[in-house]
Amino acid sequence: xxxxxKPTVFVVDDDAAxxxxxxxxxxxxxxxxxxxxxxxxxLDADRDDRPGCLVLDIRMPGMSGLxxxxxxxxxxxxxxxxxxxxxxxxxxxxxxxxxxxxxxxxKPFRDQxxxxxxxxxxxxxxxxxxMLAERNMIRKRLESLTPREKEVLDLVVAGKANKVIAGDxxxxxxxxxxxxxxxxxxxxxxxxxxxxxxxxxxxxxEE
Amino acid sequence: xxxxxxxxxxxxxxxxxxxxxxxxxxxxxxxxxxAAVDAIIVIxxxxxxxxxxxxxxxxxxxxxxxxxxxxxxxxxxxxxRAEHDTYMERYQQTGEARIIGTGREVQARxxxxxxxxxxxxxxxxxxxxxxxxxxxxxxxTLRRLADERLRRSESALQLAQELANLGNYVVHxxxxxxxxxxxxxxxxxxxxxxxxxxPLTELLERWVHPGDRTEFDEACRxxxxxxxxxxxxxxxxxxxGTTRHLHHIAQVTRDAQGTxxxxxxxxxxxxxxxATEDEAQQLQERxxxxxxxxxxxxMAAGLAHEINQPLAAIATYAQACQRFLRAPDRDDADVLEAxxxxxxxALRAGEVIRRLRNFVKNREVKREPVDxxxxxxxxxxxxxxxxxxxxxxxxxxxxxxxxxxxxxxxxLQQVVLNLVRNAIDAMSEAPETRREVLLSTHWLPExxxxxxxxxxxxxxxxxxxxxxxxxxxxxxxxGTGLGLAISHSIVRAHGGxxxxxxxxxxxxxxxxxxxxxxxSKQGSSSE
Numbered sequence: 001x002x003x004x005x006k007p008t009v010f011v012v013d014d015d016a017a018x019x020x021x022x023x024x025x026x027x028x029x030x031x032x033x034x035x036x037x038x039x040x041x042x043l044d045a046d047r048d049d050r051p052g053c054l055v056l057d058i059r060m061p062g063m064s065g066l067x068x069x070x071x072x073x074x075x076x077x078x079x080x081x082x083x084x085x086x087x088x089x090x091x092x093x094x095x096x097x098x099x100x101x102x103x104x105x106x107k108p109f110r111d112q113x114x115x116x117x118x119x120x121x122x123x124x125x126x127x128x129x130x131m132l133a134e135r136n137m138i139r140k141r142l143e144s145l146t147p148r149e150k151e152v153l154d155l156v157v158a159g160k161a162n163k164v165i166a167g168d169x170x171x172x173x174x175x176x177x178x179x180x181x182x183x184x185x186x187x188x189x190x191x192x193x194x195x196x197x198x199x200x201x202x203x204x205x206e207e
Numbered sequence: 208x209x210x211x212x213x214x215x216x217x218x219x220x221x222x223x224x225x226x227x228x229x230x231x232x233x234x235x236x237x238x239x240x241x242a243a244v245d246a247i248i249v250i251x252x253x254x255x256x257x258x259x260x261x262x263x264x265x266x267x268x269x270x271x272x273x274x275x276x277x278x279x280x281x282x283x284x285x286x287x288r289a290e291h292d293t294y295m296e297r298y299q300q301t302g303e304a305r306i307i308g309t310g311r312e313v314q315a316r317x318x319x320x321x322x323x324x325x326x327x328x329x330x331x332x333x334x335x336x337x338x339x340x341x342x343x344x345x346x347x348t349l350r351r352l353a354d355e356r357l358r359r360s361e362s363a364l365q366l367a368q369e370l371a372n373l374g375n376y377v378v379h380x381x382x383x384x385x386x387x388x389x390x391x392x393x394x395x396x397x398x399x400x401x402x403x404x405x406p407l408t409e410l411l412e413r414w415v416h417p418g419d420r421t422e423f424d425e426a427c428r429x430x431x432x433x434x435x436x437x438x439x440x441x442x443x444x445x446x447x448g449t450t451r452h453l454h455h456i457a458q459v460t461r462d463a464q465g466t467x468x469x470x471x472x473x474x475x476x477x478x479x480x481x482a483t484e485d486e487a488q489q490l491q492e493r494x495x496x497x498x499x500x501x502x503x504x505x506m507a508a509g510l511a512h513e514i515n516q517p518l519a520a521i522a523t524y525a526q527a528c529q530r531f532l533r534a535p536d537r538d539d540a541d542v543l544e545a546x547x548x549x550x551x552x553a554l555r556a557g558e559v560i561r562r563l564r565n566f567v568k569n570r571e572v573k574r575e576p577v578d579x580x581x582x583x584x585x586x587x588x589x590x591x592x593x594x595x596x597x598x599x600x601x602x603x604x605x606x607x608x609x610x611x612x613x614x615x616x617x618x619l620q621q622v623v624l625n626l627v628r629n630a631i632d633a634m635s636e637a638p639e640t641r642r643e644v645l646l647s648t649h650w651l652p653e654x655x656x657x658x659x660x661x662x663x664x665x666x667x668x669x670x671x672x673x674x675x676x677x678x679x680x681x682x683x684x685x686g687t688g689l690g691l692a693i694s695h696s697i698v699r700a701h702g703g704x705x706x707x708x709x710x711x712x713x714x715x716x717x718x719x720x721x722x723x724x725x726x727s728k729q730g731s732s733s734e
Contacts, residue, residue, distance in 0.1 A: 014595075015516050017552050021523035024545055028530035059512070061591075063639050064598040086512045107519035111526035 007122050008032040008052040012042050012068065013084065014060040018107070022055060025111055031118070039068030048077035051129055053121035055114075058085045058092050058104075066092060069099050078128050080121035082114075138198045141187045149186070152179040156192070157199050246344040250279045252337040254295050266325075266346050268318035279342075284316040315344060323348045365390060372476040376407050380459075380467045395453075395476045397445050408470070416442035416450065430457060433465055437472065452481040491696065496569050498693045499621055502628070503567050509592035513559050517552035524549045562588055566617060566624075576611040576724055577619060579648050579656050586620045590627045594644060597631050604647040612656050613724040618697045622705075625690040626660040626717045633664025633715065641713070655703070655720040663714040667707065675707070694719075 009026050011033060013019040019035045026033040032052075036042040040063055042054075054072075058065040069081055083096045083104035093104040102124060103117045145153060148169075155165045162180065166173040189195035237258075240247045246263035250256055256279050259271035267274075267282055274281060280288040310328040317323065325344050332339040368374055374392020379385070388407060393399065396410065415423045419441035426439035437457040442450050457472025503510070524545040531541045566589065583603050594601045612619075623646070630644045641663040649657040667675070676695040698705040698719045705719040 015520070017520035017548065017555070018516060018523070020548065021520040021527065021545075024527040024541065024548075025523050025530070027541070028527045028534070059595055059598060061595055061598055061600040062642060067598075067639055086515055107515060108522040109519070111523065111530070 005051055006032055007125060008034055008047075008050060009055060009118055009122075010042065010047055010050075010052060010079070011035045011055045012037075012039060012060075012065070013055075013057040014038060015057070018057070018084075025114070026118075029115060039063035039065070039071070042068065043071060048072055048075055048079050050079075051125055053080045053082060053102075053118060053125055055082050055084060055118070058083045058089055058096065066096055066099070069096060069101065073100065078125070078132070080124050082117050082121055084109075135202055138187075138202050142199075142202065144186050145183060149179050149183050152176060153183050153187075153195075153199070156180060156183070157196050243343075244345075246346075248279065248282070248342045248344065249332070250340050250342065252295075252299065252339065254278045254280065254291065257339065258341075263344070266317075266344060267315070273318075282315055284314050284322045287313060312347065315346075324351050368392075369394075372479070373473055374476075375471070375473045377469055377471040378407060379469045381469070383468075392474055395451065395474060396443075397447065397449075411443065411455075414443035414445065416444055418442065426455075430459055430470075433459075433461060440477070450478075451476055452478045492572055494689070495618065495621070495693055495697065496567075498689050499617075500567050502621070502624065502690070503563065506589070506593055506628075509596040510559070510563060510589075512596060513588065513592045514556050517556040517559075520552045521549050521556075524552070559588055566620065568617075570617070572615050572618065574613050574615050577614045577616045578611055579609055579619075579658060579721070580605040580607075582616055582619055583623065583646055583648065583658075585616075586623055589620075590624055590646075593628055593631050597635060598639070598642060599631050599634055600643040601627070602643055602645050604645060606648050606650055609648055609650055609656055610723040612701070612721040614701050614721060615697075619701075619721075622694040622697050622719065623658065623660065625694050626719075629690065629717070630660055630662035630664065630715075633662050633666070635664075637664055650723075651720065654723050656723055657718055657720045659716055659718050661710050661714065661716040663710060663712065666709060666713060666715050676705075 009031050011019055011022045011026075013022065013035070014037055016037070019037065023033050023035050034045075034047065036045065038060065042048075056065045056068060063071075065083055072079065072081070080102040081096070081100070083093060083101050085093050085104050085106050089106075096104060102121050105114055105117060142150075142153075151169060152165060155168060160168070162173055162176045165171075166176045169176070171179075183189075184195065187195055187198060189198065240258060240260040241262075243260060243262060246266040247258070247260040248256060248263050249258035256274050256277055259269070259274050264270055269282075280291045283291055310326055312324060313327045314322050315325045315327075324347050326347050328343040330341050330343075332341055368389055368391035372391070372395065374389045374395050375387075376389065376392055377387040386407065398410070411423075422439055423441045426437050426441075429435045430437040435458075437455065440452065440454045442452055444450050454475040454477050455472060456475075457470060459467045459470045461467050528542055528545045528549075531537050531545070562585070583605065587601065587603065591601050593599075627644055627646070634642055634644070643663065645659075645661045647659045647661070649659065651657050676691050695705050698721070701721055703719055703721040705717070707715055707717045710716045
């Protein structure tokens with residue numbers, strides 16, 4: 001089972017005042033927050049697989065916000081990123097969006113705008129994490145199948161009848177029925193349709 | 208004047224003959240003639256040569272035999288030649304002599320045709336009939352040459368003084384001779400010859416500009432001590448109110464006992480040069496200021512960002528405050544902390560604007576003791592503006608306890624900011640790990656402070672290095688190309704040097720030195 005960790009807002013900004021004011025704002029609405037003064041500090045803290053979202057200054061001395069985003073993508077982080085930009089940073093913001101950022105906001109900003117974006121990002125993160133958890137669960141169930149049960153499953157998902165499967169695998173129809181029942185049980189499938197959906201969900205990602 | 212009588216007909220004798228005389232007297236006369244240094248020629252009343260002395264032979268190149276009996280005009284060049292007969296005739300008829308008994312300078316002609324200046328004195332031989340005349344001729348070619356040379360060198364000196372606008376004077380302290388004041392010096396001081404007779408030093412003393420009085424008096428005291436020279440640049444205000452800049456060099460000559468004999472000196476009118484220098488300096492200052500303005504123009508985006516940062520923080524703190532206050536279980540400590548920060552950030556924004564205004568203000572160049580480490584810290588805000596915009600770190604490595612330098616702080620900031628911005632531009636393509644500008648200060652043993660701006664950028668192209676400090680040379684697409692040229696002249700004006708070396712690994716290092724201000728050891732900020 002996945003451990004429940006409360007989603008956290010991670011703030012990376014080199015400007016102490018901006019960083020601290022964000023910390024206070026998020027604290028005022030009761031959101032857990034952690035602040036970092038550089039991209040490297042954030043990477044070193046290994047927070048990128050935690051649930052939450054990242055509020056990231058686009059311009060920073062040393063590793064820029066964009067460079068941190070690239071590094072996170074390389075580490076397959078799914079943390080949604082909200083960029084904070086200054087005036088005239090639109091081209092950089094576009095680049096950030098193309099690299100997968102969920103949003104950007106120009107400073108100074110209205111607190112509600114930022115909080116709305118953070119909430120959206122947290123929902124997106126929760127959704128992604130649910131989906132990932134589900135996929136992991138399906139994979140685990142698939143891994144629990146014997147090779148024979150796996151063969152039966154593939155043919156069932158391909159839409160073949162038990163009789164045809166028995167012929168294909170050179171088994172008795174009765175044996176196929178037993179395997180099929182075991183598969184439904186191990187996969188915790190409520191119905192044939194449910195079983196097919198689960199298998200497709202995993203295969204789509206693995207293509 | 209001699210009394211002259213026109214010759215009578217009875218006085219006429221046979222031409223070309225000497226009247227009979229005792230041999231002894233003739234011999235003595237001849238010896239006298241030949242012993243004389245001056246050429247001596249005796250002619251008769253018609254102008255024919257009767258006697259031609261040895262020195263006359265030497266002077267004119269004729270042997271006596273060649274000219275005896277010939278008209279004396281053979282020894283004269285035109286127009287004297289034609290005139291001589293007229294003189295003779297006039298004398299014969301009127302007894303009016305223009306030359307007899309006096310001397311005058313005339314031109315004479317040698318046998319070879321060459322003409323020379325001579326001094327001629329003519330006398331009438333008394334008691335002979337018809338009358339005879341005796342001429343004494345002195346070749347004054349050499350004297351004339353010497354006179355001419357003297358005249359030329361005097362006029363050359365005057366011309367030189369005029370061109371250089373330089374005059375000289377001599378004051379004879381022992382009153383052995385009258386004081387001298389060259390014509391050009393009279394012109395410089397706007398005085399006539401009469402005033403020049405006044406003791407010159409008193410005039411200057413009276414006219415010295417009050418602002419230069421101290422220096423003038425100090426230089427005068429120098430002059431009182433033997434072996435010392437007066438060398439002073441000062442202003443004087445003339446009677447008509449005009450101001451002149453003088454460069455005055457003088458010395459006193461003393462006898463063996465050390466008693467002052469004379470005081471001589473030169474006075475150079477440097478008013479025009481000073482005006483040109485002042486103008487050039489003003490132009491340089493305007494250019495320097497213009498360059499600062501244009502730098503700020505180029506940095507506008509970064510500066511806007513720099514001011515936006517505290518504003519963004521203030522807005523966020525204020526919004527957090529509102530939320531804290533609305534919360535049912537509010538914690539006043541949070542509110543207080545946020546308010547404190549709002550205050551600090553408002554001051555921070557104000558500080559950015561203050562530094563910006565200081566930097567671009569059109570102000571008098573003013574040198575004062577400056578702590579270089581403090582200067583770099585003060586500059587950090589402006590310098591980091593550009594650095595942040597390009598995701599570049601700015602690091603300062605200051606050597607502690609530096610002596611002060613005597614400098615204009617804003618101009619020094621301008622130099623450093625310019626070097627930092629160049630370093631940032633050079634690193635726009637550099638990978639993230641190398642994006643750092645290092646500013647460092649060093650105390651050099653020979654009494655200089657060195658400031659180094661090092662980058663890890665692309666370094667200097669081989670061709671660029673030699674033009675680097677030329678005005679309008681630039682490798683950038685924007686910018687005036689004046690930055691380095693101006694930095695160079697600022698550093699030089701402060702008695703320092705600006706140069707560059709390659710950085711270890713990659714990039715460039717720009718160094719500049721400033722002489723440490725004396726009597727300011729350990730003057731570094733200790734706050």
